[in-house]
Amino acid sequence: EDQVTQSPEALRLQEGESSSLNCSYTVSGLRGLFWYRQDPGKGPEFLFTLYSAGEEKEKERLKATLTKKESFLHITAPKPEDSATYLCAVQSASKIIFGSGTRLSIRP
Amino acid sequence: DAGVTQSPTHLIKTRGQQVTLRCSPKSGHDTVSWYQQALGQGPQFIFQYYEEEERQRGNFPDRFSGHQFPNYSSELNVNALLLGDSALYLCASSISDSGAEKAFFGQGTRLTVV
Numbered sequence: 333e334d335q336v337t338q339s340p341e342a343l344r345l346q347e348g349e350s351s352s353l354n355c356s357y358t359v360s361g362l363r364g365l366f367w368y369r370q371d372p373g374k375g376p377e378f379l380f381t382l383y384s385a386g387e388e389k390e391k392e393r394l395k396a397t398l399t400k401k402e403s404f405l406h407i408t409a410p411k412p413e414d415s416a417t418y419l420c421a422v423q424s425a426s427k428i429i430f431g432s433g434t435r436l437s438i439r440p
Numbered sequence: 441d442a443g444v445t446q447s448p449t450h451l452i453k454t455r456g457q458q459v460t461l462r463c464s465p466k467s468g469h470d471t472v473s474w475y476q477q478a479l480g481q482g483p484q485f486i487f488q489y490y491e492e493e494e495r496q497r498g499n500f501p502d503r504f505s506g507h508q509f510p511n512y513s514s515e516l517n518v519n520a521l522l523l524g525d526s527a528l529y530l531c532a533s534s535i536s537d538s539g540a541e542k543a544f545f546g547q548g549t550r551l552t553v554v
Binding site for chain 1: 444473475480481482483484485488496498528530532542543544545546547548550
């Protein structure tokens with residue numbers, strides 16, 4: 333069965349304290365892995381797509397990496413405005429399966 | 441360029457009633473997917489529409505139905521509402537047959553069933 337598991341469920345960091353979020357997946361025929369940011373009461377905002385193991389993408393303080401079984405979202409020197417829920421999703425055929433997300437909180 | 445728009449933004453319905461939610465996709469997109477997101481959870485796939493046909497469906501009962509119009513806009517209908525149907529309903533649009541599709545989401549409709 334296709335499955336996506338994100339950890340930790342919640343993460344509190346001090347401003348400037350770097351860390352990583354994990355997304356483990358089991359899927360038959362991975363077509364792509366996606367990272368989204370979601371602010372409270374809003375729809376997810378697209379961040380990255382990764383297609384194959386070894387691929388990396390960067391955007392400002394965020395870097396996403398992909399292996400055959402998991403993906404990491406690394407956040408470097410985060411700021412309070414990076415506080416949000418980060419969702420990982422995988423595409424199997426035409427269906428996208430989401431994890432439950434990691435709630436990230438950055439304290440000033 | 442307007443992104444994905446959903447209406448209404450908030451809705452309160454009584455148990456047993458029926459509801460219709462609406463979605464206009466991003467310009468140039470022909471595929472619309474609907475998701476249900478309970479509080480503290482990730483979005484759960486309901487179904488996807490392409491060329492006015494339901495192409496894929498998640499594990500949701502037949503009370504959940506949809507429609508896609510020739511202009512690619514879409515509706516989600518839920519019959520016989522239950523308290524457990526209270527959630528944020530998200531619409532996502534994408535371009536079909538583009539490999540790993542990158543979905544753009546609307547702001548969602550917050551449905552509360554009382």
